[in-house]
Amino acid sequence: MKTDKMRAIEGNHMKRESTAILLRIFIGESDRYEGxxxxxxIVEMLKAEGIAGATVFRGITGFGKHSFIHTTSILRLSTDLPILIEVADLEENIDRIRPKLDEIINQGLITEEKVKIIFYDSDTTNKTSIVN
Structure with a gap:
């Protein structure tokens, strides 16, 4: 009998569920660290720290603390578009990298929330750090 955390679906495909933390890091495209x-x-640091994964999104329009609208509009082409980095991993892994983020982010916003991870994998021998 399969548990709630792991269910076989169609042959060798597995579906695993777990609780994790979703970290969203909002910064600007022109923000730099050591050139x-x-x-x-941030992505390279997360990879080196063994975080399960990260995705970077480039916004087409946005504004922040100073209420200046950054946009890809041809009339007001911005060189500082919004950047969003999403990271999902176990709470202990997020707790471990948070101080490193504090050291390198001078201006921006980080949000954090508990999420349910549903991980689909056809390779049942491959175990990830975010799914027990």
Whole structure:
């Protein structure tokens, strides 16, 4: 009998569920750290720290603390579009990298929420860090 955390679906495909933390990091495209785009530095740091994964999104329009609208509009082409980095991993892994983020982010916003992870995998021998 399969548990709630792991169910076989169609042959060798597995569906696993777990609770994790979703971290959203809002920064600007022009933000830099040691001469490199900040978003790239953050992604490389997360990978080096063994975080399960991260995705970077580039916004087409947005505004922040100073209420200046950044946009891709041809009439007002911005060089500082909004960047969103999403990271989902176990709470202990997020807790471990949070101080490193505090050191490198000078201006931005981080949100954090508990989420349910539903992980589909056809390779049942591959275990990820976010699904028990």
């Amino acid at each position: 490199k785009p900040l978003y790239m530095h």
